[in-house]
Amino acid sequence: MMALSAIVAVALFAIAALHAYWGFGGVWPGTDAASCARTVAGFRGVDTMPGPGASFAVTAALAAAALIVLVQGGWILPPLPGALFTLAAIGAALVFLGRGIAGFTPAWRRLTPEQPFARLDVRYYSPLCLLIGLALLLLALKGFV
Numbered sequence: 839m840m841a842l843s844a845i846v847a848v849a850l851f852a853i854a855a856l857h858a859y860w861g862f863g864g865v866w867p868g869t870d871a872a873s874c875a876r877t878v879a880g881f882r883g884v885d886t887m888p889g890p891g892a893s894f895a896v897t898a899a900l901a902a903a904a905l906i907v908l909v910q911g912g913w914i915l916p917p918l919p920g921a922l923f924t925l926a927a928i929g930a931a932l933v934f935l936g937r938g939i940a941g942f943t944p945a946w947r948r949l950t951p952e953q954p955f956a957r958l959d960v961r962y963y964s965p966l967c968l969l970i971g972l973a974l975l976l977l978a979l980k981g982f983v
Contacts, residue, residue, distance in 0.1 A: 839980055843911020846973045847904045849966075854900035861893030880955025882948075903930045903974070910977035927978035934971030938964045 859866070860878070865887075868874030875884040887893070909916045909923045916923045940946045941964025950956060 839977060840911050840913065842973055843907045843913060843977055846970060846977075847907045847911070847913075849970065850900050850904035850907060854897045854904065857893050857897040857900060860887055861890040861897060863890075876952045877954055877958065880950035880952040880959065882951055884952055902926075906930060907974065907977060910974075910980070924978050927974050931971045931974035931978060934967045934974060936971075938966075938968030938971055940964075941967065 860874070865871055865874040868877050871887050872885040875887045879888065905914070906923055906926050908914045909920075910927050941959045946959075947956060950959065
């Protein structure tokens with residue numbers, strides 16, 4: 839479980855760092871704000887990235903999820919009762935699983951049709967969310983299975 843938690847935590851911290859980069863105005867993997875927004879947000883008609891507040895909120899949520907993963911994996915001791923971290927891990931797992939499943943639904947495709955986001959979402963973003971969600975669930979339930 840420690841190896842799984844380390845891999846997932848590194849992935850979550852890397853994704854958090856990307857969101858922080860976007861919060862500071864970064865445009866990679868695009869060449870400008872519009873191409874970046876079409877690549878990483880994909881909402882119909884998007885031509886600007888979400889604002890810094892949204893980016894930094896996602897950064898904080900992803901970093902918190904990474905810390906939860908490290909607690910669940912036994913890398914760090916929980917500063918609060920372990921049951922709270924188990925509940926937090928289950929909650930985070932449900933968020934990631936929900937986002938991963940949503941990426942394969944027609945409703946999500948109608949909401950986020952911009953290319954290359956739509957293609958990248960089906961190929962990479964949604965499957966990654968599903969994997970992270972499953973890993974979080976496994977880590978949360980490790981004492982029950």
